[in-house]
Amino acid sequence: MIRKSGWLIFLTLLAAVLALVYLFLGTAIRLGMVYTLEKAVGAEVNISDVSVSLAPLTLNVSELQITDNAKPSHNTISFSNARAALEVWPALLGYYVINDLAVDGLAYGTERSSPGKVFRGPHADPADKVDFQQLLRLDLPDADELLARADLQTVARGEELQQLAKDQQKVLRDVQSQLPDKAKLEQIQADIKALTDSKIANPADLAAKAAELKKLQDSLRSERDKLKAVQEQLGQSRQQLQQAVTALRDASSSDWQKLQDLANISDGGLAPISQILLGDFWGERIGQLEAVYRLAGPYLPENLPGKELSDQPELTLANRILPLPSQPYPDFWIKNARVNWLIGGGEALVELQDITAQHEIINAATRFNAEVTGLPQLALLKLNGDFAVLEQMVTNVNWQLQGINVDSMDIGRGDTLLQLACATLNTTGKLNLVDNQVKQQAQLVLQQAEFKPSDNKYMQQLATLLNQQAEIPLNLNASGLISAPDVSIRSPLDKLLADAVLGEAKAKIATLQTDLRSKLDSELQQQLGGQSDWLSMLDQQDSAAESLEGNIEQMLNAKLADVKEQAADKLKDKLRDRLGGGG
Amino acid sequence: MLTLLARILKVLNSEASPWQIGWAIGLGLMAGLLPFGLLTLLILLLVCLLTVNLATFLLVWGLCSGLMFMFGDALEALTWQYAQSPALLQLLAQSETLQLFHLHHTLVLGAFVLGILLLLPVAWLSTVLVKQYRGRVMSKLQQWKIVQMLKASKLVQLYEKLN
Structure with a gap:
């Protein structure tokens, strides 16, 4: 069962395998890197050569190119050479700890010798998506259309008021029939007068007359109660009508606000011009940061909040390290990196420390710092920041760029093309990224800008005005999801530009505003029509009822008093006669 | 392809015992499933020290390595899903020496567990099949014209000479 020459065969095989590994390890790593990177970026990745040297354990990667999946004729990132010195013991344990990483000739957006294949993502140039035709459209809706779209409350409240008035008219008619009859009241008044004026012959006569008077009095009381009910009803009607x-x-005021919002005239004009010009453009530029996020995605911890929010298919590495409770090293850790970056025709040196996705293991954040001066296209670049994956992934970046010579930049296309022929750009800003939520503030100043417009008259006006400005300051703020941030761009020049370029639009807005207000007012008048008269009629009825009530009360009190006094006088006379005449 | 077929026939018809061939297939499968590392070298040492049929082992190793290109992603995802148990993670983190085997790497762990599970059944089944082949099929197969043509082909003769 035991092979005597087993050890010899093993050693021979081992030597053969190690020789094969040594010979083909570079190729295997190259294929593995190409496969993993292509999965991550969704476009062709080329590496010309990967070699491994054993003492010290070093990996050399030559000429790496990652195709830009939005523009396949160019690379997103490329470098001429990268050299990584690995620590042996962590490598034997399966962790990639790199003491020193040097990347030379790193470049962004270089042209490829032939277009790369794209496996995922848009092919179109993001700049083409800025649609000025749409943004500068001056076809404002007319007042009637806006009134129709607005679902006005004035009409509904007016209809309610009219219905209420109709109901109240009916009530009022019923109430009028309940009011005391004038003739009947006059008859009662005459009866009372006859009763009180008549002579009382004897106690029986007094009792009979008192009974008759009481009957008349009850009749009057009943009429008074009816009158009070009518008064109460009138009061309620008046209150309801006033509320309506x-x-x-109120509905009319709220409708006016709504109409202003619909017509975008509440701030006295259209949205700021700089927002219209650059809002989407800047938003898409920030959105491109998502590509970096996706590139780093497979190396980030699985349980990171927000990682599951991405709508893209999840990318994973071919062989992941399980999250051990006490991991001796991070999955990968680059202690020091030095990147030689080809930018704007010159070179920049970027230094980074402690690059990893498991910062809690090394108890430090990844730091980066770059400073470039004296490039032909850039006077000064300062960039620094940190990055840490703890409970959340937090990135902070501060930048300062001065004297960037912008050669040519197309904004829009076709009729609405606005070409920035040349300018000098200065910018400072900071960016904070927590998971996939971005918050960014930047100040940007374009100096000596020269714009060339297309045939569009608005573009020509805009270009003329912009060319007259010594500098164009812009404040750019962005927040929200990194792939689709809300961008706010404001400039002190906004009002000036909007007044000049969008003068025609503003005139239209002013006309629309007047037209809308008058139509709404007429709507209000129409709905209110007649209701004021109704209110005054109610008031009139109310005062008439009050005066009638006064009369009844007067009749009740005065006549009763007279009868009592007369009866008392007669009683006194009779007593005097019986007691022996005179006093 | 012809060489491969001739090689298989040669092993099956050789003096090697069915158990030697069966274990060679089982161990070759395990080595093929595992990404190359310390565990692969240990399997290789075992194969060299025991009188396992080397040719069969190398053949199955190569074939199974190829299979892993197709099924590696699925095995990795499956392992990631089922290997999150705190007890297992604690066990794997116990010593750095254990980590030399890279069992904390999903693909290595998945392949190792699958290899261990398949080792005995595959070795036993292979042994039974070799026995069945030798007892029932071999003599009939030798008489087939295609096999005789194959054995007479220059390429196979050259291979046997070199072997």
């Missing part, structure tokens, strides 16, 4: 009128006036 107030509701109608």
